[in-house]
Structures are given as structure tokens and as C-alpha cells.
Amino acid sequence: MVTLEHYLVLSALLFSLGMVGVMFRRNLIVILMSLELMLNAVNLSFVAFSRYLGSIEGQIFVLFVMVVAAAEVAVGLAIAVAVFRQRGTININDISLLKW
């Protein structure tokens, strides 16, 4: 029997995986992908709670998150393309312009 806990554990694992990707990878595209992973982990727990509580609201939130994620990816990839054109790299450590 697959219970709520299974979903939540999976969600937590996915979230942690995404977070580790964001923290430690240097490629901007990979970081964006890891972000997607984190969002989808959250979506998973939303859906699981929705099913578990018999409430439709969690699923509505998931739809919102997907919309925002799509927009974020569009903007993020556009930035990545622009950065690459400008500086010839998408290594995150090389574009630390906003520092002291």
C-alpha cells in the first residue's frame, strides 16, 4: 500500500536532490533544471496532500506553480542565452558581477 508517507518521502528526496543541484552545480542550465526539480517535488506533496485530505485546493495550487515554473524557465533560459552571448560562458562562478 502506497501511503502518504511514501509520497512525502519521495517529495523530500526530490527536493533535496534539486537543492543540492542548485547549490553545487555550476552550469546555469543545470541549476535551472534543479530548480524545476524542487518545484515538482513541492507539486508532488501538494497533490498527495490534496488526495489525502480530499480537498481540490492543492491541485489548483499545483496548476499555479506549473504556470509560474513555465514562465520562470522561459525567463531563466532567455537570461542564460543572453549571458552566454555576452560573456561566452554560463558558468555561474564567472558571472558574479553583483558583488562588492
Add this chain to the structure above:
Amino acid sequence: MIELVWLIPIFPLIGFLINGLFGRRFSEKTIGWIGAGSVGASFVVAVSIFLELLNMAPGTRSIQKIVYSWIWSGDLNVPIGFLVDPLSIVMIMVVSGVGCIIHIYSIGYMHGEIGFRRYFSYLNLFVFNMLILVSANNFLLMFVGWEGVGLCSYLLIGYYYEKKSASDAGKKAFVVNRIGDFGFLLGMFLIFTVFGTFNYVDVFAAAPERLTQGGNLVTLITLLLFVGATGKSAQIPLYTWLPDAMEGPTPVSALIHAATMVTAGVYMVSRCSVMFAMAPVSLTVVAIIGGLTALFAATIGITQFDIKRVLAYSTISQLGFMFMACGVGAFSTGIFHLMTHAFFKALLFMAAGSVMHAMSGELDMRKMGGLRKKLPYTHWTYLFGTLAIAGIFPFAGFFSKDEILYYALQKNMVFWIMGAVAAVMTSFYMFRSVFMTFYGKSRVEPDVAHHLHESPPLMTVPLMILAFLSLVGGFVGIPVIEGAQRFSNFLSPVFAPAKAIIEHGAHHAGHHSVTAELVLMGVSLAIAILGLLVARYMYITSPETPGRIVERFSGLHRLVFNKYWIDELYDFLFVNSIVEFSRFLWKKFDEAVVDGAVNGVAAVVRTFGSVLRLLQTGLVKDYALSVLVGAMVVIGYLLLR
């Protein structure tokens, strides 16, 4: 016509506005005649008001005309109002009449100067303020004019502002005048606290009730007012600005620093005659300061070689005479001398300006001499002015000065001696200037000599008008003959209350002895002629005498020639200490404390910022980590609470 008194100051104001705002496109001629015409219009109105006053009964010749309620706040109600009475109309006529003549003269004198329009707008603004000063019906409006003439004086002294000495002289005049104004202001405040009004008529009517005869309060008020008068009218100790004021164009010296503005103090003291009469101490102070100034300035005048400076010291000295007259209670005589002095001193200055014009700007009398033939009109008019100021019968100065000496003698022998000695010196230094300038051998430098030319009619005609006035101006106040003192009779309603107070205190009515008066007149005339003869001996008959005398008394001469080192003394005592104190405040307080506080705040903020900015690494992972840590802290708090 009296209703239209407000027109008198308005005309010059309009002239100022037209020339000041639109004059850029006008030709010199237009600007000059707008300037002169506006003052002339005021003079015409003034004369018609004067004629109307003459037709009224003497007791009723005091009319107030309120035009506009200017300040209306609680207890303080100050209108823009005018007071027409014999005193103000005499002043208005002198200011606008002499002013108009000097404006016309200026058209010729200032021809071709760079700031021609600026000059005429300032001059008109000056006349406007001066007319406000003398025609106002309350102290506050008078103060407006008082400050206004000070401003115009500053602007016109500094007319040649590229010259350092001229702009310094302007500043000096302004600052010294401010010191006097401070006293005047305090006096005004006291008047307001005591009377609750600034209106002359109300104040002077209430003065005998509100103030005690000879009391401390009235003495304090009058002394403070007199401090203002010493500033504006260049009396000891605030006279030092006037000689330097000669840096301005000569017609300015004639109008502002001889004929009109500097007499404002005499006018003000006469206006407040009731209060001064109630304070015998103040009157004595006025008389002593006046007498000392007359004497002191005359001694300096003797030694100067700059023709305008001689005239400047002579102005200070003559103002001293006027104050002495006021101080001995003869206010109408003071005003009489004010009027005749306006004629002959404006004349002398403008004639000196004409000499300067001919001499390509040379002012040193040692480089003149023998100009009589080249400048016949200037010579004759200057001579007329000199005869008038020296007090030779029948010129104007004879009558007024004789009257002052007469009243001075009645009061106290000391005043008479001071006045008489000053009169000898006046006659001496004036004839000295005549002889050095117009007579004897020419000492003119050759390259100046062949430029020598008489001034154009625009300049000589005003000189002749004033020379005529200097000749006949005294006949409005002939002494001895009963009823011929028209001038003082005309003014008597204004000064009657003061006179009554003084005579009440003195207990003896002025015994009028015709013989004494005639003897005194003879003595005055003898004094004037003595001065003339000494000057003639020293500068015509044996020109080497002055040099010998200077050698004999070289120490004394150096002292007097350097004006008793009063300027240096003031610099040492006041100016330097104030400058030092200001420098201290600048360096120690302004820069260290004020700037230090502002810069200190900035420095603290910058230090914090330089530490905090280390957090901004620019690396995305650091920001992500901080988000993570923050989220964990929040979650941990929620779990553990």
C-alpha cells in the same frame, strides 16, 4: 493737491522700473531724461503742495494721507501713509529739487560710461527711497526709506565695482551704517513698547504724558535714535565711511553723500524734536557730538589734497554744525542749514566733478592750479559755493551758519567757540581748495593740459542754477529784521511743542538783543574773511609757507594728514577682532563642529557599509545557501517552539 502726495515718491519709482526693466533698448538720452523727468515731476507736485500749504492757516499745516494698510496684525498696525507738514515738504522739495538738478548734470557727466542705465536706475531708486524717508508718517515706513537709501548708497559707491577700493568703500559704508541702524531699530522698538504705535503724530502727542521730562526712558530712546543718526549722517564715531564713499561717481557724492541722504539723521532728530526736547542729556550729547565732529572733520579737511576728500570732510563738518543746532534746541536752524548746505555742497561737488571731467579724472589739487581761465563757468560756480559755505555775506551759508552760532552762544559759550573755530577752518580749507585749483601757477601735467576743456552745458547749467540758489537761498531766513525769518516761521508749528518744552525747562525766555545779533553777524563775517585771508596768504602770496608750517609741526601734520589714524584704530579695535572671531567661528565651529557632525555621520555609515558589503559575494550559490539557512531557521523555530 495734498491728497496726491503719494505721487511724489511714485514718479521716481516708475522711472526706476522703466529704466531698470526696459532700458536696455533705450538710448542714453532717453534713459537720462526719464530719470531726470521723473524726479522733476515729483518736484512739481511738491511745489504745488507747498503753495497749497502756504495758503492754509499755519496751525493746520499738518495733513496725513493713508494710502494702504501695510501691516495689520494685532497691536501692530502700520499703514503706508504720508505726513505733509512744513518740515516734510521742505525736505521733499530739497530732495526732489536738488535731485532733479543732479540728474540733469549726470546726463552730461556720465556720458559714455558703461553702466549708464544702471546708474540712472539706482539714482531714481535712491530718490524714491529718500522721498519715502522724509514723507512717511510713521517710524517704520521711514525705516524702509532709511534702509533703502543705505542700499542705494552702497550700490552707487560701488558703481565702479571692478575697482577694489570702490567695492571696499561700498561695503564699509554699508557695514558702518548697519551699526547705526541697529541703534535706530532699538529706539524704534522702545517707542513701540511705550506708545504702541509708530505714527509720528500719535507718538509726539502722547510723549509728554507717557514719558517723564528728563527721564531715563526718553533719554535712552533719543540716544538710540541718535546712534542711528550718527551712522547715516556720518558723525563721530561712525563718520569713517563718508570719506571713502567718494569712490562713487561725483554726482552721487553730490546727491547722496552731501545734499540728501547724509542729512537724513538731521531730519530724523528734528522730526523727533519733542522727545529730544524732553531729554536734556540727549540734547547735550547731540550738541557736543555735533560740535566735536564739526571741529574734528574740519582739521582733517585742511590737510587733504584730494579735492573730493576735502569736500567730504567739509560735509561731515557741516553736518556737525546741523547737529549742533539741533542740540542747542534750534531745530529749524538746523533744517535751514541743511537746505542751504544741500545747495552749496551739491554745487561744490558737481563743480569738482566738472574739474575732474576736464582733468581726465585727476583729483589731486597739487596737480591743478590756474584752471580759472580754462574753466570759467566751473570756476565761478565753485567760487560761489565756497563763498556760501565759508559764510560770506550775502551768500546762503552766511545766514544759516550765523544763526547756528547765535543759538549756540545763547546756549553755551563752549559751543560757540567750537563752531567759530570750525567756521574759520571751513573758510580756510575751502579757499585753500579754490586757490590750489583755480588760481596760481598751473601745475597740470602736460598730457592732461591740452585736453583741458570746459564741461558741456548739460553740466554747467545745473551748476549755475545751484550757484544762484547758493546766492539767494539764505534770504528766506534773514536774521535781525522782525518777520523776515520766513523759513523758521514756516517751520515753527512743527517745532513749537519742542520749543515750549525747552523754554519751560530753561525758565528764561530767549532775550532777543538786536545789537548782540548784529555784533555776532559781524564776528561771523570776520571769521569767514579771516579764513579767506589766511588761505590767500598761504596759497597765493607766499606758496612756500604751507611747506614750512608742515615741516615745523611735522608730527602734528602727520597725525592730521593720516586722519588721526582713526581708520587704523578702528581696524585694530573692532574690525580685526571681529574678523579674527569670525575666522575662529569659521575654522573651529563651522568647519570642526558643524561640518564635523555631518561628515561624521557619513563616515559612520560608510564604515558599517564597508563591513556589510562583504556579504554581497555575487555568487548565486551563496544567496541560495542563505535562503536555505533562513528557511531552516524558520522551520526549526516552528518545530521546536
